[in-house]
Amino acid sequence: MTVAVPMFVQPVIGFRVWRLGADGLLLPRAVSALERLAAEPWRPGRNDARCMYLGRSRALHRSPRADCDCGLYAYHEVARMARAARAEDCIGGAVAAWGDLEVHRTGFRAQHAQVIALALPDEAKLVASAQLAAARYGVALVPCDELHGRAAAAGAPLPESARPARRRLWTSARRESSDADAPARSEGGRAVA
Numbered sequence: 001m002t003v004a005v006p007m008f009v010q011p012v013i014g015f016r017v018w019r020l021g022a023d024g025l026l027l028p029r030a031v032s033a034l035e036r037l038a039a040e041p042w043r044p045g046r047n048d049a050r051c052m053y054l055g056r057s058r059a060l061h062r063s064p065r066a067d068c069d070c071g072l073y074a075y076h077e078v079a080r081m082a083r084a085a086r087a088e089d090c091i092g093g094a095v096a097a098w099g100d101l102e103v104h105r106t107g108f109r110a111q112h113a114q115v116i117a118l119a120l121p122d123e124a125k126l127v128a129s130a131q132l133a134a135a136r137y138g139v140a141l142v143p144c145d146e147l148h149g150r151a152a153a154a155g156a157p158l159p160e161s162a163r164p165a166r167r168r169l170w171t172s173a174r175r176e177s178s179d180a181d182a183p184a185r186s187e188g189g190r191a192v193a
């Protein structure tokens with residue numbers, strides 16, 4: 001039964017961490033052997049979630065899905081990203097997400113996402129690679145405390161009211177053209193719980 005239909009008329013902003021390649025490629029932080037095997041670098045512009053279990057333990061399905069853990073991950077808050085970005089050879093940044101979202105208390109998994117800005121790493125040895133990444137993905141490299149402001153131009157974080165205390169919540173955010181280079185304001189989305 002549909003009990004709530006909040007409207008999200010623009011992409012949802014989130015913050016995440018990548019493994020930073022020396023050549024400026026942003027790679028998923030693989031935590032399992034399977035993830036390392038399936039890991040592909042993020043692309044400039046739109047990225048589409050793809051289930052890494054396809055052909056292994058799962059039949060074809062749209063990603064994300066409630067009973068799987070696939071999707072493009074991001075935190076709601078910059079602070080959580082900043083803590084996670086302290087891991088070795090990692091960089092934080094802001095993404096705009098749209099399409100189906102599976103929302104958790106601290107973050108979400110999205111169907112589509114795009115890098116919006118990158119946070120300047122604390123470690124001096126990563127700065128050159130971070131500059132290459134910013135050029136490769138066509139985004140600004142800014143101090144961490146400026147990340148939220150940069151991201152705000154591309155969308156809005158999910159409101160507290162849309163973040164479940166414990167359980168998951170299905171929602172979606174849509175935009176008019178899924179092929180545009182930059183996230184644009186969209187026609188609307190709806191959430192069902």
Ligand SMILES: [Zn+2]
Pocket residue numbers: 051052053058061063065068069070
């Ligand atoms: Zn899946």
